[in-house]
Amino acid sequence: MPTPKEIMEGKPLRSPLHPALVHLPIALFPLSFILDLASWMSPRPELQLVRCAFIAIAVGIASAVVAAIVGLVDYTGIRDDHPAKKTATLHMVLNLVAVGLFATGLGLRYGSLQLERTGALPLLISGIALGLLAYSGYLGGTLVYDDGIGVGRHRRRTPLPEKTIERARAGNTPVVIGTVPLLAEGETARVDVAGTVVAITRSKDQLCAFQEFCTHRCGPLSEGKVENGQVICPWHGSRFSTATGKVTQGPAKVDLRTFPIEEREGKVWLQAEARSSASPGA
Amino acid sequence: MIAEQKNHSRHILSGTPEFPVWPKHRVKLFDFLQGKWLGHPLHPAVVHVPLALWLMAAVFDVFIFFKIGVPVLTRLSFYCVMGGLVGAFASVPTGVADWAPIKKEKPAWRLGLYHMMLNLVAIFIWAANFGLRLNALDKQSGVTGPILATSLLGAGLLLVSGYIGSLMVFDQGVGIGRLSKKKWRAIAERAGSRLPEEK
Numbered sequence: 001m002p003t004p005k006e007i008m009e010g011k012p013l014r015s016p017l018h019p020a021l022v023h024l025p026i027a028l029f030p031l032s033f034i035l036d037l038a039s040w041m042s043p044r045p046e047l048q049l050v051r052c053a054f055i056a057i058a059v060g061i062a063s064a065v066v067a068a069i070v071g072l073v074d075y076t077g078i079r080d081d082h083p084a085k086k087t088a089t090l091h092m093v094l095n096l097v098a099v100g101l102f103a104t105g106l107g108l109r110y111g112s113l114q115l116e117r118t119g120a121l122p123l124l125i126s127g128i129a130l131g132l133l134a135y136s137g138y139l140g141g142t143l144v145y146d147d148g149i150g151v152g153r154h155r156r157r158t159p160l161p162e163k164t165i166e167r168a169r170a171g172n173t174p175v176v177i178g179t180v181p182l183l184a185e186g187e188t189a190r191v192d193v194a195g196t197v198v199a200i201t202r203s204k205d206q207l208c209a210f211q212e213f214c215t216h217r218c219g220p221l222s223e224g225k226v227e228n229g230q231v232i233c234p235w236h237g238s239r240f241s242t243a244t245g246k247v248t249q250g251p252a253k254v255d256l257r258t259f260p261i262e263e264r265e266g267k268v269w270l271q272a273e274a275r276s277s278a279s280p281g282a
Numbered sequence: 283m284i285a286e287q288k289n290h291s292r293h294i295l296s297g298t299p300e301f302p303v304w305p306k307h308r309v310k311l312f313d314f315l316q317g318k319w320l321g322h323p324l325h326p327a328v329v330h331v332p333l334a335l336w337l338m339a340a341v342f343d344v345f346i347f348f349k350i351g352v353p354v355l356t357r358l359s360f361y362c363v364m365g366g367l368v369g370a371f372a373s374v375p376t377g378v379a380d381w382a383p384i385k386k387e388k389p390a391w392r393l394g395l396y397h398m399m400l401n402l403v404a405i406f407i408w409a410a411n412f413g414l415r416l417n418a419l420d421k422q423s424g425v426t427g428p429i430l431a432t433s434l435l436g437a438g439l440l441l442v443s444g445y446i447g448s449l450m451v452f453d454q455g456v457g458i459g460r461l462s463k464k465k466w467r468a469i470a471e472r473a474g475s476r477l478p479e480e481k
Contacts, residue, residue, distance in 0.1 A: 015448040023444075027334030031365050052358040059338065083469075137330075141322040144451065146462035151452050197473035213470035215477055217459035236455040257476045272474070 008073040009153065016150040018071040019140070024063035026137055029102060032056035033126050036118040043116035051113050057106050057126075064099045071095075074150055079190070080163050084147035087139050094136035101129035148219060152234030155225040161190040167270075169194035174260070174269035182207065182268045190222040193272035198259050200270070201226045203242035209261040209270055210245050214238055215254035315379030316460075323457040325376035326447075331369025333444050335362040336408055340437035346425040356424050363412050370405050377401070380457060390454035393446050400443035407436040 002012050010016040032053040039049035075092060078085050105125040112119060118126075143149045153160075167175045177191050183202040190212060191198045197212040199222035210231070212222055219235030226232075230239045230248055238252035245256030260271040317324035339362035345351045346359065381394040411432040418426055425433075450456045459466060470477055 010452075013445075013448075015445070015452040019452075020444070020448060023330045023334040024338070026330040027365075027369070028338065030331075031335060031361065034365070035361060048354045048357040051352075051354040052361055055352075055354065055358055137327070138320070138322070141320075141327055142462075145322040145326075145457050145460070146465070148455075148458050151455055151458050154452070192473075195472065195474065197475070211470075211475035212473060213466070213475040213477070215475070217463060218466035218470040218475070218477070219455075219459065234455075235458045254476060254478045257474070 005073060008070050009077065009150075010070075011154040014154045016070075016074060016153070018067055018074050019144060019150070021063060021067035021070060022137075022140065025060045025067060025099070026133070028056045028060035028063070029098075029126075029130060029133055032060065033130050036123050036126060039117040040123075045116050050109070050115055050118055053118060054106065054109050054113055057102050057109070061099060061103055061106065064095070064102075068095065068099075077153070077160060078149060079161060082147075084143055084149055087143055087147070088149070091136050091139040091143065094132050094139070098129045098132040098136060101125050101132070105129070148235050152219075152225075152232075152237070153223070155232065155234065156223065158184070158187045158226075160223050161188055163190075164197070165189055165191045167191065167193045169272070172271075172273065174262075174271040176267045177270045178268045180263050180266050180268060182263075186226045188222045188224070188226065190220075191270060191272075193270065196272040198270065198272055199224075199231070200261065201231065201242055203231070204229050206243065207261050207263060207268065208242040209259040209272075210240065210242065210256040211258075214252055215247075215256065216250075216252035221256075312379050312382075315376045317376070318461060321461055323376075323380055323460070325373060325380045326451065326457070328369060328372045328376055329444075329447070332366040332373055332405075332408075333440055335366040335369065336404075336440055337437050339363045339366065339411075340433040343425045343430050343433040347430045356419075359425070360415055360419060363408060363415060366408060367405075367412060370401075370408070373401070374405075384456060388454070390450050390456050393450050393454065394456070397443050397446040397450065400439050400446070404436050404439040404443065407432050407439065411436060 006012070008017065035049045035053040035056065038047070039053070071092065075088050078088055105122040108119065108122045108125070144151065165177055167177060169175065175193055177200070183189060183200065185202050185205065187202060189200045191200055198209050199212045200207065200209050203226050210221065212220060214221055214233040214235065216233065216236055216238050219233040221231050221233060223234050224231045225234070226242060229242055231242050232239050233252070236251050237249070238247065239249035240246065240252070240256050241248055245258040247253060247255055259273070262269050313319070315324060317327070339359045342355045342359040342362065346355050377398065381398065384391045384394060411429060414426070414429045414432065418424065418429060451458070467477060
């Protein structure tokens with residue numbers, strides 16, 4: 001049975017809920033603004049433009065509140081050191097401000113619904129809020145399409161890494177990245193050893209370490225699903241052997257770098273070689 | 283990498299194994315429709331309008347038909363259907379531009395085909411709905427049975443096709459990382475990941 005959090009993440013649907021719900025506010029707020037403008041151009045009472053704009057805003061706010069709740073669940077799922085986290089924070093703040101402005105406008109409109117045209121102040125507020133919403137919506141688009149937030153997430157039942165484990169390099173020797181047992185079967189960690197970023201997983205009861213970024217479009221393998229000794233890239237479904245890094249299914253064509261990892265004396269040791277020693281195609 | 287993407291789209295569109303050279307304005311049109319100027323795909327941004335407005339129109343129609351709520355909803359529903367039609371005209375070319383470069387052997391290609399066919403049917407239904415509505419507005423007959431039926435049918439089709447669209451993005455990864463290849467490549471290179479040679 002999926003947990004409430006998994007339901008809010010849209011995992012049973014194989015698609016997140018926030019991007020589906022935001023259709024309503026994103027379309028209804030601009031509609032209300034167009035109706036407002038129409039009420040100035042053609043202030044005829046039989047067109048009922050002012051009342052229609054009012055209802056469009058009210059429904060927009062109601063749907064925005066629902067979208068915000070599932071959006072917050074998606075937001076907390078983004079790793080703190082992910083470059084998209086800042087974008088997501090701005091996206092959230094702008095949306096809260098925009099919806100707050102629309103709510104203020106709604107309050108101002110309430111007393112004058114019998115008028116033929118929308119008041120100047122509510123119209124101005126709507127214009128500002130719409131500008132914020134447009135930019136914030138654009139940011140939301142980049143979160144999905146540029147940074148792949150929420151993409152392929154439904155395939156994972158294990159939690160995503162919450163932060164990157166960072167270690168400085170001590171020469172070209174293994175570093176301790178944690179204590180045994182570091183991960184359960186199918187779980188992953190993301191480790192940064194002096195700039196070299198490594199995804200770690202336990203697959204078929206063996207700890208495996210390989211490069212974090214998929215060789216196809218650089219999708220985050222530490223957020224991929226691990227099954228049958230393979231890791232599946234969350235973005236386009238490329239599969240790699242967790243033990244050898246070899247491609248087992250495209251679209252990726254190039255094998256992953258792998259890194260020596262071992263459990264010794266109750267600790268987990270990872271040897272991430274210096275970046276310069278990485279020979280492409282080796 | 284960008285050059286490779288362009289070649290790729292041309293090749294898939296033409297259906298031939300070699301890369302025929304397209305006239306420049308045609309490539310530019312596809313770039314525009316795919317949202318390269320914007321920084322993320324255009325189609326998913328545009329479809330907010332028809333999807334949400336038509337779904338709301340169907341909801342309002344149910345209210346009107348069963349005489350729940352305020353009479354002004356008849357007007358609002360009319361505006362929603364009209365706005366949805368405008369949005370749909372922008373959604374079709376942008377959607378085709380996103381679908382065309384998908385390789386035919388991928389599951390996303392078939393999903394895209396279903397998505398497109400359902401949407402085209404939905405557009406016709408909503409266009410018919412709008413015609414009925416114009417007529418009803420003249421006669422002040424509100425939401426009639428045929429209007430409600432076409433609304434519900436149109437909304438149902440949209441829910442299914444919209445869901446297929448979301449699977450294309452969130453399950454199949456269509457459009458993901460297409461315009462951010464350079465950014466992520468630079469990050470991955472700094473992080474010591476092996477990558478294919480840049481073409």
